[in-house]
Amino acid sequence: MAEAVDYKQIGSRPVRPDGLDKVTGRAQFGADTVLPNMIHGKVLRSPHAHAKILSVDVSGALALPGVFAAISGADFPGGGIEGEVGGEGGGTLDDVAKNVMARDKVLYHGHAVAAVAAATPMAAEAALAAIKVEYEPLAPVLDVLQAMQPDATLVDENNYTKLPEKPEHPSNVANQGRLERGSIEEGFAAADVVVEREFKCPMAHQGYIEPQACVASIDEQGRGTLWCSTQGHFEFRAATSKMLGKDLSDLKVVPKEIGGGFGGKTVVYLEPLAVLLSEKSGRPVKMALNREEVFRATGPASASVARIKVGAKRDGTITAAHAWIAYEAGAFAGAPYMPGAMAIFAPYQLENFLVETFDVLVNKPKVAAYRAPGAPQSMHAFECALDEIAQLLQTDPIDLRLHNAAEEGTQAPYGPKFPPIGFKACLEAAKSHPNYLAPVPEGAGRGVAAGFWFNVGLQSSAEVHINENGTVMVIEGSPDIGGSRASMCLMAAETLGIEYEQVRAQVADTDSTGFCNVTGGSRTTFATGMAVTRACEDVIAECKKRAAMTWGLDEDQVEWEDGQAVPGPGVNADVKALSLADLARKAAKTGGPILGRASLNAQGAGASFSVNFGDLRVDQETGKVDVLSYTAVQDAGKAIHPAYVEGQMQGGAAQGLGWALNEEYIYNEEGVLENPGFLDYRIPVCSDLPMIDTEIVEVANPSHPYGVRGVGETPIVAPLAVATNAVSRAIDKRVTELPLSPPNLLEVIDGD
Amino acid sequence: MAQVTLPEDWTALTGGIRVLEINAENYRDLRSSLTQRWPDLGTVLERCAVAIDGQIYQDAFMEELAADSEVFFMPRIEGG
Numbered sequence: 013m014a015e016a017v018d019y020k021q022i023g024s025r026p027v028r029p030d031g032l033d034k035v036t037g038r039a040q041f042g043a044d045t046v047l048p049n050m051i052h053g054k055v056l057r058s059p060h061a062h063a064k065i066l067s068v069d070v071s072g073a074l075a076l077p078g079v080f081a082a083i084s085g086a087d088f089p090g091g092g093i094e095g096e097v098g099g100e101g102g103g104t105l106d107d108v109a110k111n112v113m114a115r116d117k118v119l120y121h122g123h124a125v126a127a128v129a130a131a132t133p134m135a136a137e138a139a140l141a142a143i144k145v146e147y148e149p150l151a152p153v154l155d156v157l158q159a160m161q162p163d164a165t166l167v168d169e170n171n172y173t174k175l176p177e178k179p180e181h182p183s184n185v186a187n188q189g190r191l192e193r194g195s196i197e198e199g200f201a202a203a204d205v206v207v208e209r210e211f212k213c214p215m216a217h218q219g220y221i222e223p224q225a226c227v228a229s230i231d232e233q234g235r236g237t238l239w240c241s242t243q244g245h246f247e248f249r250a251a252t253s254k255m256l257g258k259d260l261s262d263l264k265v266v267p268k269e270i271g272g273g274f275g276g277k278t279v280v281y282l283e284p285l286a287v288l289l290s291e292k293s294g295r296p297v298k299m300a301l302n303r304e305e306v307f308r309a310t311g312p313a314s315a316s317v318a319r320i321k322v323g324a325k326r327d328g329t330i331t332a333a334h335a336w337i338a339y340e341a342g343a344f345a346g347a348p349y350m351p352g353a354m355a356i357f358a359p360y361q362l363e364n365f366l367v368e369t370f371d372v373l374v375n376k377p378k379v380a381a382y383r384a385p386g387a388p389q390s391m392h393a394f395e396c397a398l399d400e401i402a403q404l405l406q407t408d409p410i411d412l413r414l415h416n417a418a419e420e421g422t423q424a425p426y427g428p429k430f431p432p433i434g435f436k437a438c439l440e441a442a443k444s445h446p447n448y449l450a451p452v453p454e455g456a457g458r459g460v461a462a463g464f465w466f467n468v469g470l471q472s473s474a475e476v477h478i479n480e481n482g483t484v485m486v487i488e489g490s491p492d493i494g495g496s497r498a499s500m501c502l503m504a505a506e507t508l509g510i511e512y513e514q515v516r517a518q519v520a521d522t523d524s525t526g527f528c529n530v531t532g533g534s535r536t537t538f539a540t541g542m543a544v545t546r547a548c549e550d551v552i553a554e555c556k557k558r559a560a561m562t563w564g565l566d567e568d569q570v571e572w573e574d575g576q577a578v579p580g581p582g583v584n585a586d587v588k589a590l591s592l593a594d595l596a597r598k599a600a601k602t603g604g605p606i607l608g609r610a611s612l613n614a615q616g617a618g619a620s621f622s623v624n625f626g627d628l629r630v631d632q633e634t635g636k637v638d639v640l641s642y643t644a645v646q647d648a649g650k651a652i653h654p655a656y657v658e659g660q661m662q663g664g665a666a667q668g669l670g671w672a673l674n675e676e677y678i679y680n681e682e683g684v685l686e687n688p689g690f691l692d693y694r695i696p697v698c699s700d701l702p703m704i705d706t707e708i709v710e711v712a713n714p715s716h717p718y719g720v721r722g723v724g725e726t727p728i729v730a731p732l733a734v735a736t737n738a739v740s741r742a743i744d745k746r747v748t749e750l751p752l753s754p755p756n757l758l759e760v761i762d763g764d
Numbered sequence: 765m766a767q768v769t770l771p772e773d774w775t776a777l778t779g780g781i782r783v784l785e786i787n788a789e790n791y792r793d794l795r796s797s798l799t800q801r802w803p804d805l806g807t808v809l810e811r812c813a814v815a816i817d818g819q820i821y822q823d824a825f826m827e828e829l830a831a832d833s834e835v836f837f838m839p840r841i842e843g844g
Contacts, residue, residue, distance in 0.1 A: 218844075428817075468822055
């Protein structure tokens with residue numbers, strides 16, 4: 013384990029700069045933009061889960077008073093659009109364009125077929141009713157296993173499984189993946205115990221509280237500004253401009269404060285429509301989804317079916333593991349079939365394994381990324397099987413994992429050997445945690461599971477401006493979702509050697525700073541933090557140069573200590589140290605304003621592991637589950653702002669428990685979602701959960717100046733299996749199907 | 765010579781070869797060596813990540829290779 017470093021700013025817990033505005037209602041979110049002469053856009057959605065579009069006639073809408081524009085698929089540029097959308101579940105831009113507005117077919121109930129802009133929201137609703145659409149309904153395919161059958165209804169008649177050799181026939185399988193090592197046959201032959209199960213995870217929504225919303229204002233030359241709720245305004249600019257055949261530089265995208273995303277706001281839905289409606293109407297156009305539209309038409313996480321077989325020796329050594337996992341992609345390819353395959357066995361040393369995964373089209377909304385895409389579903393299956401192995405071997409589930417745990421030098425299932433990682437440290441921290449040492453409450457079961465995510469770097473830019481009084485302005489392009497402004501200020505303060513209060517951070521629009529990839533993949537504190545740190549180092553180099561000029565020394569005779577320039581060791585100079593404020597005040601006479609900048613493609617993101625455990629009790633009469641206690645342990649590398657790391661761990665645990673206990677999309681036979689609202693789609697509320705206890709493990713990532721790994725994805729992975737394992741132990745029957753809702757559990761409890 | 769491991773599904777493009785040794789000082793030269801031998805790999809190399817001695821690069825370019833470097837190609841990961 014890396015040695016602990018004694019930082020002055022990093023590791024402290026200041027209040028986030030945007031906190032007061034957000035709790036007082038002053039913060040401006042996606043729907044808060046209001047412009048003069050602004051009108052309102054609405055979307056007409058398909059009443060069918062699968063149908064050919066024979067015609068769309070918007071003339072009736074345009075004839076109504078107060079209606080300024082109406083569009084359908086025919087108004088979008090034809091031809092294929094090159095490029096891909098970032099993030100798992102993104103897929104090709106061509107598919108996303110067809111998801112934004114259907115062309116020749118509607119592929120799920122709620123698929124957009126037309127849109128209008130009118131003087132008021134009510135006028136826009138009336139205009140939608142005046143649009144005539146002729147459909148030829150087709151049978152929908154709604155289940156992933158049925159969709160994989162050779163005679164299944166085809167969602168896309170032109171979809172052929174992407175294989176080295178094009179298959180003879182189209183199918184609903186868009187992609188398939190395979191990872192293999194050793195011989196599972198030999199591994200299972202050497203096993204003393206074998207567990208084989210089939211697990212099901214339902215579709216689950218990210219559950220962000222703020223629905224998608226935007227305002228577009230486009231001038232008569234086709235240029236303008238888009239204000240929106242987004243995890244990545246640069247990528248929204250690229251997607252919107254490409255879909256509409258615009259030049260990238262004709263569109264400025266301003267990121268508003270964002271009320272949650274969790275991966276769901278890495279792709280566009282309304283933005284191209286608002287821009288096109290604004291261009292056609294000559295007015296600014298506001299569009300906002302309602303909650304029902306969010307459920308019917310924005311990307312959930314994939315439903316999955318996972319078949320798992322695991323063998324182990326009596327001493328706990330896993331001898332073989334075989335996983336077969338089918339992920340629903342929704343109407344377009346893009347399920348996270350490879351990340352799921354790469355993650356499932358990542359925490360362990362396995363000599364023999366085989367993972368086969370599939371990306372399968374069904375007539376449901378196109379999936380989008382959701383925290384650690386693909387990993388919760390795949391790791392749920394394996395972590396549950398491991399729990400059963402532990403029961404069969406009568407061993408502690410943490411000890412079983414410790415016996416097989418990956419460590420530095422272990423060859424990951426997806427290829428490379430791990431650099432320093434913290435999985436064993438997490439297991440040891442969990443095992444010695446007071447909550448684990450406490451007895452399991454009567455009638456409850458204790459579940460244990462591990463989590464993992466790769467984490468990524470990608471591109472980030474940052475500028476650091478020194479104000480005239482020596483205070484500091486950090487300009488970055490990463491929308492702040494989880495408190496990243498505070499983290500950037502802490503890293504800037506630490507690097508510059510000044511106090512946190514002297515630093516402010518601003519998230520800038522696409523015209524005002526350099527390119528940044530999305531806030532996602534647990535990358536912002538790692539990658540944008542690296543850019544901020546380098547920009548501060550740029551400032552320090554400039555300050556040392558100014559100080560050297562002031563003192564008549566060479567630059568290499570000046571050092572930077574505790575926020576000020578000082579003569580280096582052995583330099584004989586009778587001078588007073590120059591602080592950042594001193595240098596800023598004299599900047600006009602030493603060369604002008606002081607600033608630093610950095611743009612980079614951050615490499616070397618460090619994998620993050622977690623271990624979670626919880627005590628859950630089941631009411632045997634009603635099937636209701638109570639979470640009595642829950643503890644999340646995770647390796648953060650280095651927690652820049654521990655309170656926000658803990659917040660990520662707690663939020664991920666809450667979302668994972670919601671997915672495990674209650675959340676599911678309920679479709680009828682026609683493919684119509686029957687629970688498109690938070691009343692019937694039950695995410696956890698405060699009264700459903702206990703305080704989530706957290707313990708941060710810090711095994712520094714050697715590739716980051718402060719050891720950061722990234723923490724946002726991993727926390728959602730383990731809770732699904734923690735809940736399943738706890739409930740299975742509580743009722744003394746293995747449960748394999750999520751959610752662990754009262755009706756589902758009663759079926760298991762009352763079953764044979 | 766760097767030890768290079770290709771994903772299993774690339775073997776259709778490499779005539780079944782999955783593990784090979786390449787003499788290259790940096791990633792750019794290694795990539796060039798691969799595409800010279802198998803031109804069809806050019807497209808898939810654009811869309812993958814690579815791990816060099818355990819360090820994962822989503823977009824490698826001039827990363828140095830040691831004589832005994834281990835290089836694994838893998839799908840790009842982003843996340844949510």
